[in-house]
Amino acid sequence: MFEKVLLKNAEKPDAHGIEAYEAAGGYQALAKVLREFSPDGLIQLVKDSNLKGRGGAGFPTGLKWGFVPKDSDKPKYLCCNADESEPGTFKDRVIMEGDPHMMLEGMALASYAIGAEVAYLYIRGEFVLCIERLETALDEAYRKGYLGRDILGSGFNLDIHMHLGAGAYICGEETAMLESIEGRRGEPKLKPPFPAVAGLYECPTVINNVETLACLPHIVNRGVEWFRGIGPEQSPGPKLYCLSGHVQKPGVYELPMGISLRELVDDHAGGARPGRKIKAVIPGGVSAPMIPESGLDVTMDFESLTAIDTMLGSAGVIVLDDGDCIVRAAKNINEFFHEESCGKCTPCREGLDWTGKILHRMEAGEGRQGDLEQLDFLCGSIFGNSFCALGDGAAWALKAAITQFRDEFVQHVEEGRCPFH
């Protein structure tokens, strides 16, 4: 039986205070690392664990840390990405509300590894409860000497500052986030240089997701073998899955990486509503292409999902059933990306406006001959050509909907109405 670690504390009522966290073994990993590990030793440990980033791209965390130049005399920064805004995703919120210290401890560990003395916690401003809990948690951690000067007598210093996002999904993209912390519009920046070399204030910077950071204390405490023993070889570890849409029991589930999507939806989340059949599932937030019901046996890990032309992304699983209109869902998703496009690059800004107008008409029963071909053209023009992954994701997701459910689109145009509404 899989034993929860990330949600173990969080699911208990009122476990967000430092006493509860300490009682559950909290901050022991930090103490151990400061006592026994060099920064490089910690990087090696995380490399060995094969932890892959939980923010969406699945980039190996230890490898990312290793890119930070050792000889640079500039300050180094850690940024925690708590901007969680991808529709269908709410796992980071659950960690921060339920067990904020676990993430803070992870931040302290990551900061130690890369040599950062200042870390910014970029959290979306709407997460009011998280922000309150984190403010308290930060106070507590400072008070107990887990943050601040000379942490636990080790000589290691760390300040964590919260920076509140103000309602822009694009700021979850790491370079846009850095721009936002620097007080600019959240527009993605050119890479290279990569943040690890020249990020925040042109200094070496590592950006990690909340859940990624939350894994760290457990890796330190329980060891690499334990971590690698969970889930598949290439992407091991415990994983939080967010289930929403038309399932019986929506919520966050902690399960091993590599669980089958069908098992996740049917056994854990209670399957489709009574009398309904699942039509399609979005596996990783709305930028991840949807999978028709027939594909649900895929396993939930970075590699398997990539192999079938979609992605694990943020593990935001959204379930659509046979009562749901794909055109309407596609339009809804497109509207989100259209609204949240930063406007910097031509394909995303103009392309999503155009797709939006077509989808809007189609759904309203005013589709025209040629609209579908235009959508094909537009997906092709945006995908691969946009500046950042937002545009790519939007086009990729739309393209998948059109490819897999082309009939529904054709039907909308031919019948001049939505067959579902």
Next chain:
Amino acid sequence: MAKITIDGNTREVADGTLILEAAMEQGIDIPTFCYMARLAPLASCRMCLVEIEGQGKLQPSCATTVADGMVVRTDTPLVAETRKSMLELLLANHPLDCPVCDKSGECELQDQVFEYGAGEARFQDQKRVFYSKDIDLNPVIIFNAQRCIQCQRCVRICEEVVGAVALGTVEKGMDTKVTGFENSLAGCDHCGNCIEVCPVGALMSTPYRYKARPWDLKETDTICPYCGTGCHLSISVRDGQLSRVRSKYETGVNGETLCVKGRFGIDFIDGDNRLRTPLVRKEGGLTAVSWEEAAAFIAERADGAIEKGGSGLGGLASPRLNNESLYLFQKLMRTAFRTNSIDSSSRWSAAGPGAYQSLEGLFGGLYARRSLHQVLEADCILILGATVTDETPVTEYMVRGVARSRGTKLFIASARPSRLDSEAISSLRFVPGAEAYLLSALLNGIEGAEKTFANMGALKKSLLKAAKTPPPEFGEFLEKARTAFGAAESVTLLIGADLLRSPGAAAALSMVHGLGRVLDALGKRAEVQFLFDRPNQMGAWELGVLPGLLPGWRPVGDAAVRAPFEEAWGASLPADSGADFRRMLERSEAGKMDVLYVAGSDPLLSYPDGGLVESALSKARLLIVQDAFMTGTARLADVVLPAATFAEEPGTFTNNEGKVQELRPIRRPAFESKPNAEIFALVAEALGRDLGPVSPDAVFAEIAHLVPSYRGLSRDGLGDDGSYTRPFAEENGGDLDDPPLAAPRRTKGLELVTGDSMFHSGYLSGNSPVLGNLSAKAYVEMNPDAAAGLELADGSGVVVRSSHGEMKARLKLNKRFPAGVVFVPDNFADARLNRLLKHGEYPCPVEVQRE
């Protein structure tokens, strides 16, 4: 070096080259919108995407640097298809109102659609509309948001190059638009560089609006008449009327940028204050006459005075005139009027003639006669006595550029703050007069410098005298500058007009010399350039528009020096040392001035002791004023000769880089005015002298023959980008004298300084309708705390009073302003600032009170 293959051609290019640049070098065209060579890459328009072998996605060539062994393709169907689709996307929301768009015919979007676009438009839905009407962002910039393609060139040039940070990007996604704070650019520089870089008709010039179609324009390349940066201008004329001023990227020091004066201020040529005909004073009033009458009038009135000789005659010419005119002016004064009393700047009264002596040595050797771009490549730059942002704006853009891109260590020591301060390692505010002190204190603390002092002749004394531990307000600046100078291999000193205004000018110039020598002895490369705010100050001086010096800085008292000139000019020359303008005024006031000839200058507006100037000029027996405009000085004249503007006569300017650049007329002189050279010839002829051939070629040839720094140059050979004059001294030889070191002045009261503002310099700008509209009145700038101490509020009317006189203006608070200094821009005729100023004194102690 990296070996890169583009479309099958393999070449070696320097590391760090962008693929786009490498392709351009090979003659391969890649379309771009957001790319601009002098801006940081943005890679947002996605027009320039190319295939790189081994990369899954197309990559922006404008932002990807070459790597060894890289294989790039720009000619594949995928690349072509992508370009086509990016254009289709850009056109989807574009209004396509080309028939009524100012940009039509020179629009980059139009051109690229023609070149790379699809033949048809698929987009059928409602287009985005931001506003139903275009927005006036300010009196010169108007914006059509619909046409904008979001390349952000405007926003970036405003921030990265101009440094104004006035334009920005607001809203997000589809709603994104560029604009100023609350849709206004009322407080910006109005330089219009944003208009220049806009690839489409989104940002437009209001004065040019609906004036012409580009294909109806006749464009002439020439040089800006405002400051010594010497920016290249392309002036467009339609049916003899000025339409617009732009600049070309490929030509000139300015690389397409201009300041507000250059872009919008050239309309002075059509100002309503232009002189139409010659005028002669008859029965008290100035009356229009023919050229013949005017010449006869001069001949008649000057007759006799010339025979009396030198000290009753004198001439003043403006450093805004071209080289040929200036040269002919001094030739006329020396040969026809037979006087050496000649001067070329009316603003530097306090500096005194001693300053000119120090200049000679400076221009002989140390002065860097090469491109500002090269001079700015130094490790360290010190700007002394200049408010570059206001006085020489395009030079300022270049300094900002090196400070940001090369990390050049910049130091600024000036009376006024400017936004260039934010690029500097350290900025020092000090009251003019202490420049020599400052430089010696700086030298004194550079590691190892003291050892070299022994070889500095008399200067050694003052170098050693300088404070090692300077006053506290100099402390941090000096400490940082000493360290940086000590570590630098090359140092550039840029000197502004302020340094020449104070009585300490001569001492400061000696110390500049000392700096050059000491740094040289330390094995560093030291270079000096002036940042003149007048276009041809260097020409004026080098061509002998100076009292005691013949062209080429040669002392007129020496018979051997005079001989070649006498031979060339066919006349014997007076040998006395002549009078500077100050002494000419004094003589005139004493009733001893028979003829005073003022060409292109308005001392009534700019020379200290305004009261004295007025009375002295009125007392001259014959005051000849030659000008394009009816200036205050002209109103006092007995004869007024209408002259061409810079845009109506051929000639050359020598800019701050020591570069001779060609001025090309855009039309014939307005009304009955004549080119300055022709007027001088006419006057000479009336006096029975022949000035020789006055065609620009002939005069230039004569200059090249007689003036060492112009030797070897020819007008034909100047080329599009001009040619450099050359230093004429063998080495930085000569003795260094021991100048008096005035310690920084400290007073409890306020000190008045003056100078150019962003919108005005000299009376040319005052005659520009657009500039006059943008900045109509003088103002008094000071620090808010200092103002609060005097119970003065921002915008309130104040009186500025000196021991000499007073003026009224509105107060403008600036929190970066030093507490003890107030600034009033000169050049506002109504304000009569010069009535407050006193000869021999600068800055001027004043009180400021509520009106």
Next chain:
Amino acid sequence: MALKNSIEEAAKRYPNPRSAIMPALFLAQKEHGFLSGDLLKEVAGILDVPEIWVYEVSTFYGMFHTEPVGKFHIKICTNLSCQLLEAESMLAHLEKKLAIETGGTTPDGMFTLSSVECLGACEGAPMMQVNDGYYHMNLTTARIDEILDGLRKEAAE
């Protein structure tokens, strides 16, 4: 003065003042309800940064308001997970109850209604947030009525 102090306090967390623009705007908005042009200028003045920088930021981010909003700003999520669970009928219900269209404010200045992008609580769809309050999840029309009544009562007190 209080605003100035708290902004300067916030600015200490960053190596340069520009970074403090967002926290400063949050503070200013909290104090004044929305970000007027004068307020933006004041913020720029306190941080000593160009005004346009502050303007840019204030218009990019959805949580900043450059126009007045009602005393209660109701933000209902209409993204996919919520839409699947009837967010649109909840929105319609709100429009009817408040007698305003989405994006509008009631004439008494009490309520502003906005549809917003995903607030990261899809397990509780449909959901909404009022001002900077805790999330209201698993909305039904009855639950919405209750919430509105509560807000009206709060305002009356």
